[in-house]
Amino acid sequence: MGEFELIRRFFFTQVVDAEAGVVLGIGDDAALLQPTPNHHLVVTTDTLVEGVHFLADDDPASLGHKALAVNLSDLAAMGARPRWVLLNLSLPTVDEDWLQAFADGLLALARQHGVRLVGGDTVRGALNITITALGERPASAGQAMRRSGAQVGDWIAVSGVPGEAALGLAQRLGRLNLPAALAAQALARLHRPTPRVELGLALRDIASSAVDISDGLAQDLGHILTASGVGATLELAKLPRSPVLDAVPQDEAWQAQLAGGDDYELLFTLPASALDALAHLPGKMTLIGRIEAEPGLRLRRDDGSLFTLARKGHDHFA
């Protein structure tokens, strides 16, 4: 048995779990899964590459967590309940300690959400982590939470505190020197994002559109505006704040919040008639602007003047 066969056994032990919809798990040519009647299947996949999405010496447990989290975040943005995942791992060498930590981080988050690892592949090559996540949502939800559903007059809301992850990255790269407690908070937000799965489920009946913030709030909101054929104004004074964000100058904080990326918060629109529901959603929600007929995105300061981003968004490949 080669070392890669050992890895397969390490990660990919046969799982048959009728309650989790696994009829036949890892170990055959393909997994057999039992979909829930009257549900749509919701599918997403993300690849993380060393030097682009993470650094070689990043903590492997956090990396395992994050690789899964970014996929669960996409499912959350569609209001799907995550069910099954596949892991494709390309590794230059076999480091058992690294693998154990990576698996622990990934599988802990999977367990937290009742997600089963049902397939994958392991090959020798440059470090590359691809996760494919399968979720479900009632077919009756139709095309709810699609990016094209925003209407003029809708409110724009965001979960959590976007921007902390970007400051965590600046700290990680030595471009920022936060006090220890704030640095720890920012780095945790960068390395261990929390996919807003329960929020996504709750938004199915409320949100007119939704997206998860991976490339920066402004850029991801831009996807909604383009798909919906509308514009928006954000009130910068309304953006959620935190001690981490308060530790940098105002313009840098706004830049991090609007164009930092890696937040994995949900950004969504909702009609005024649904505002009452906001208080019952899980976690911190903040209303930050309104959808307007005029195309484009306006970032308005308290005094009415407009703020311009130094960089539009987080694009690894621009």
Add this chain to the structure above:
Amino acid sequence: MGEFELIRRFFFTQVVDAEAGVVLGIGDDAALLQPTPNHHLVVTTDTLVEGVHFLADDDPASLGHKALAVNLSDLAAMGARPRWVLLNLSLPTVDEDWLQAFADGLLALARQHGVRLVGGDTVRGALNITITALGERPASAGQAMRRSGAQVGDWIAVSGVPGEAALGLAQRLGRLNLPAALAAQALARLHRPTPRVELGLALRDIASSAVDISDGLAQDLGHILTASGVGATLELAKLPRSPVLDAVPQDEAWQAQLAGGDDYELLFTLPASALDALAHLPGKMTLIGRIEAEPGLRLRRDDGSLFTLARKGHDHFA
């Protein structure tokens, strides 16, 4: 728009196709798919890495074909009808000609099988191709074609002509010098394998177990034997032959047929009561041995003596 955004648009144009079960295609946080009622979902994924599974100067159209074919082959081995695929592509540079050819090869095979590309990711990094394929089969098929279903007395059958792909690889690597027409045939089998999708569908009611031959006939049959707790004897004289195989010495031909890999033929067992059905299956089928109670795999020559493989199977990572 960055060059990678262009690629995304190139491959991943929005598809909504109710007939193909695509409720919401590429372009949102996740795809929404409509599963067929009373069917199981069948899921598999494979990663191809340059230098391990292919060479940098391999024809990109063939590579696109093969990357999809190896996944469809896994679905075929489970008797699943392929429906949707996702493509994760890591690329060191953006070469439009290469991409166009790769996409053409992949999408031509997808169209042939009515498969829709519904998601993926494109990042900058070492060349890495990951495809995830989703298929379906009736829930009433239960655990048909699982590797653990072989019974003592079952016949062992194989589709097509295993071994030609291995000789194609030897030709590709300059270790073999076949006449031009035979070389072309062997290389075509290496670079453009045919996933036995229709055969897989037909085998659901016939085969007691099945596997696709990716790592070599003997090794893949070994998976069935282990999972089923049985053994087998193969009659080497019964192995399907071809002019390509006849062009090399007998022992080399057997080595290629039994341990060459990359065949993507289906290897399956069937009870004697189902032998009549064999004639009605699509393509060439050959009975090559029987399942026995005695553990292990015996490779028997015509004169009754046993053949021993120089290498047990095709393992990229041994």
